[in-house]
Amino acid sequence: MLSGQQAQDDAGQYSTAGQRYCIGIVGAGSVGCYLGAYLCQDSALDVKFFGRETMALELAANGLSATSCDHQAYFAQPVAFYSSLNSLIECDVVLLTVKAPALVPMLTQLKRFLRPEVPVVAMQNGIGIGEMLTQDLANPVLRAIVPFNVVKNRAGQFHRATAGNIVWQQSQHTAVNYVISVFNHLQLPVQTTTDITAAEYGKLLLNLNNALNAISNVPLKQQLLDTDCRLLLAMAMQEWLAICSKAKIRPVPYTRLPNAMLPWLLRLPTILFRRLFHHMAAKMLAMDEQAHSSMWDDIQAKKRTEIMFLNGAVVRMGQLYQLPTPVNTLLVEQIKRLESGEAEPLSISEILQQVKLES
Template identity: 40%
Template sequence: MSEPRIVVAGAGSIGCYVGGLLAAAGRHVTLLCRERIAAGIRDHGLHLTSLDGLDLHVGAGALTLATDPQALATADLVLVTVKSGATREMARLIAAHAPSEAAVVSLQNGIGNAAALRAELPHRPVLAGMIPFNVVHAGEGRFHRGTSGAPVIEAGRPDLTRALSVPHLAVETSADMAAVLWGKLLINLNNALNALSGLTLHEQLQQRPWRKLLAAQQREALSVLAIAGTKPWSMGPLPVRLLPWVLRLPTPLFRMMARSAVRIDRRARSSMWEDLERRRPTEIDELQGAVVDLAARFGRDVPVNRRVREAIKQAEAAGAGSPHLRPVDLR
């Protein structure tokens, strides 16, 4: 699969950013997306920027835009980037339209997406994957990556790793994707806090009360994961077990410790904030909800994760964007 035909299935912010980088490197890419996103790219092309200084324009003619799932019929490789709640629906579309030999890679938040895809696609090669960075859609074909990190996909298909490794997208592999996905989820527990605060990620993480709430969620999750026998992967140089301790440090010490762990653009916000602002369903059930569900299996309670999930559900129901809560509102 040296020159696979790649279909990005459900191309939103992450899908358009990844697909745009692949197309810029000469890969054959189709973005299967909503008409709103397709229209913006047709009119303006793809404009990809990042906190690292990337400023790349990809003309609309460098890739194929599609809104009909029949576009999956061209795929050698399908990158699934839909929200977790739409995974099974997308799997059924892949089953109906994609060639039987097409490989499928999940590049989604949450723990169970690859398993859901395998359940619907039992005779197809399905790999788990993880995108560590966040991307915000600024309209008119503009997509900005606001945090750092390298994508990871399940080991065993070096041809896919080569096909997906292009400039500005250095893909790594892992034989233990469950650990990788739980490690990412521990970081993603901040998505909801950022959405509820209405602040940028930089502003929010400079405030110790918000960091202490994130630390409390992570402590709950790490406790339950230890009972389950799962050791989550560390996304950066800092061991995952130390994350809550670092988050609780006074802000000057936190800045010193965090500087080497992750880079965050001052404009960056979480994808869940964007979901609330655009009145879209969030992935709270796949993040805090996954911690609550795992705890329930062992007869444990995780009250901070549970309260944060409830607050996001209330914000979704209100349909008014971020509620701009304070940390004390979640205690």
């Protein structure tokens, strides 16, 4: 584990012009703490974490560490943690790492404390995030897509469970580019792009499963071995791919297979899904026996989910392009039922039956 001074000395060497940047991580949960642990290693960055009091106490007691499947590990203690956003006024760049439904309630405070020239990098999954923020904030808004999963292994320790490069919207902001160079230097690769829409659309293709996992109420591994679940996922993906095609967007692939082949893979009988595509299936099925999607976690915690930025975005875009989205529509309805707790959601087989009846 690289810790404290040694990592700071190493990373600080490529700092430019002796400038020290203050970076705010707003919504320090899994993604924010993981990324923040890397940034704390750099002596040219003053990293401020903004989040809940419970997280402040957790990090004060245990320190903050980021570990990963490729054995990198970074430790930081103490961390500067704030449960109010007042100190945002000092920040030169902000990484927004709250979940999507928390963005709107936070806007008033962002507007109050952020200097208007400060770039804000929104790291949420989903579609429409950048547009929503730009409508209300005077600040330059950039998007970044996190392709890997971060889980909390124990108090203060955030673990990257899968691989992949962060995809980051290209910009001219010196502070933003400095942050990107720190991640790259510390071997958390960031790829910049001028086509962030393609990156967002590609990530959505995979995130369409979050809702299905929450509805099925079984671990991801078990869910992927269920033929009905895979069939519904394949159909949900096809609805999105048809929209992308009509919108003339080529979604970035995040797996070894071309996007267009994912529905085909999912439609295979389970025995073939397991055997023939051993490499990809092995990767998929190597997941923790008990792992669920973050949407399942949100439902269990009785929190609002990101459904309207995921499957809900497919439905919205379908209306825009006049393309049918019956599967994603049904998935949104079931998640809404789960969120409100007012009605039982349909089961996976009932959803499939309804889709077949309607087609």
